[in-house]
Amino acid sequence: MASMKIEFLKSCPGPATLPRDRLPEVSFAGRSNVGKSSLINRINGGHSVARTSSRPGCTQYLNLYSVSGIFYIVDLPGYGFARAPRKNRTEWTGWIASYLMDRVPLRGVVLLIDARHPCLPNDIEMVDFLKERGRPYIIALTKSDKLKRGKLASAVGKAQDMGPVIPVSSITGNGIRELKKWIFQAVE
Numbered sequence: 001m002a003s004m005k006i007e008f009l010k011s012c013p014g015p016a017t018l019p020r021d022r023l024p025e026v027s028f029a030g031r032s033n034v035g036k037s038s039l040i041n042r043i044n045g046g047h048s049v050a051r052t053s054s055r056p057g058c059t060q061y062l063n064l065y066s067v068s069g070i071f072y073i074v075d076l077p078g079y080g081f082a083r084a085p086r087k088n089r090t091e092w093t094g095w096i097a098s099y100l101m102d103r104v105p106l107r108g109v110v111l112l113i114d115a116r117h118p119c120l121p122n123d124i125e126m127v128d129f130l131k132e133r134g135r136p137y138i139i140a141l142t143k144s145d146k147l148k149r150g151k152l153a154s155a156v157g158k159a160q161d162m163g164p165v166i167p168v169s170s171i172t173g174n175g176i177r178e179l180k181k182w183i184f185q186a187v188e
Helices: 036-043 086-102 121-133 149-160 176-187
Strands: 006-012 025-030 062-067 071-075 106-114 137-142 165-167
Touching: 025 036, 025 086, 025 176, 036 071, 036 106, 036 137, 036 176, 086 106, 086 121, 106 121, 106 176, 121 137, 137 149, 137 176, 149 165, 165 176
Parallel strands: 025 071, 025 106, 106 137, 137 165
Antiparallel strands: 006 062, 062 071
């Protein structure tokens, strides 16, 4: 499997400002503070390319990353709780829906779900939305290193009811190889 060299390109205020070059895209979606930026950094070999924060709601635009010049990763604003004005959160929800419904180059969605809290209503709604639109997706069960083996197995079982699952950890690197394989298959 080829390595991923990820480079931040720009923050886009809405889908209309994304590139029109039709390169394939994989989006990262999930609740605020689920670890999207940390996971992007980990698949980049641990090299920091995405800004991380412990404060929910820091990703306020569609953040665009080039992967080896052959496809894009689009990091979507988080849904759920965020310390941002309601107007902003409403705008992000519209951007996410529009992007996931209409974006032609979108080949797959990495849906990040916290292993400690699988099957929250917002995550179930997102899975239903992706299924209705026929968008390929994989559930990346983040923060899996924070659970003991039995609890992780239980979380994986619950998440599998929503779709295919890869438990991942931005700290230990568990599941990163499998996730990268899924991403490369999605953009082929």
